[in-house]
Amino acid sequence: MPSAPVRKTGTWKLAYADFLTALMAFFLLLWLVSGVSPESRAEIANYFQPKDNEAAGAAAEAGPSEADRLFSALSQNPSLLAAGSSIMLTREPDGVRLDLVDTAERPLFDRASGHFTETGLALAAETGAALAGTEGFLSIEGHTDAFPSMAAQYTNWELSADRANEARRIFEAAGIAPARVKAVTGLADTRPLVPGQPHLPVNRRVSILVQTEG
Structure with missing residues (x-):
C-alpha cells in the first residue's frame, strides 16, 4: 500500500x-x-516626496517665463489676430517665433523681388509695432520656395536675404531699436515651412525669432 502523505x-x-x-x-x-x-x-x-513634484512646485512659484508672457501677449494682439493665416506664432525653447507667410490668396511678396506687397508692408509694420514694446534680441530670416528665381544672376539666396533686410528696415521704422537685431539671414529654400513640399507658397516667408531666454 502506498504510504500516506506526510503532513507538514x-x-x-x-x-x-x-x-x-x-x-x-x-x-x-x-x-x-x-x-x-x-x-x-x-x-x-x-x-x-518625488523630485518631480518639487520641480513642478518651484516652477509654479516662479510663474510663467518671459517667453510665455510674450507668446500670450502676441497671441492676443488685435493687429496680429486680424492677419489670420498670414502670421504663425510658435513657442520655442528660447523665445517666440513669428512667421509672416505668403499665401496664394494673400501674397506678401512681389514675385522675384525682395520687396513686400502692400499687404506684406502693412503686416510687417504691424508686426514691428507689436514687437517694439517687447524685449529680447531678434533674428530675422528670409525664406523662399523651391522654384528658381525668375531673374538672371539673382538666386534664391539673394532673394531671401533681401526679404529679411526689407523686414529689418520696416521693423526699425516701426520703432524697434537697431541694437536688438542680432542676425539677418537669407536661407533660400533650405528650410521649408512644410517639409516634403518645398514649392508651396507658405514656404515664402520672413521668420522672426524673439529670443527672451538663454
Whole structure:
C-alpha cells in the first residue's frame, strides 16, 4: 500500500511569527515618530516626496517665463489676430517665433523681388509695432520656395536675404531699436515651412525669432 502523505506541521507558526515581527516593527515606528517634533516630521515627509513634484512646485512659484508672457501677449494682439493665416506664432525653447507667410490668396511678396506687397508692408509694420514694446534680441530670416528665381544672376539666396533686410528696415521704422537685431539671414529654400513640399507658397516667408531666454 502506498504510504500516506506526510503532513507538514508548524508552518502556521512561522507565518504567525512573521506577523508578530511586522506588528512590533509597526508599533516601534509609531513610538519613534511620536517623539519627533512637527518640524522634523515635515522634513522627513519632504525628503520622501518625488523630485518631480518639487520641480513642478518651484516652477509654479516662479510663474510663467518671459517667453510665455510674450507668446500670450502676441497671441492676443488685435493687429496680429486680424492677419489670420498670414502670421504663425510658435513657442520655442528660447523665445517666440513669428512667421509672416505668403499665401496664394494673400501674397506678401512681389514675385522675384525682395520687396513686400502692400499687404506684406502693412503686416510687417504691424508686426514691428507689436514687437517694439517687447524685449529680447531678434533674428530675422528670409525664406523662399523651391522654384528658381525668375531673374538672371539673382538666386534664391539673394532673394531671401533681401526679404529679411526689407523686414529689418520696416521693423526699425516701426520703432524697434537697431541694437536688438542680432542676425539677418537669407536661407533660400533650405528650410521649408512644410517639409516634403518645398514649392508651396507658405514656404515664402520672413521668420522672426524673439529670443527672451538663454
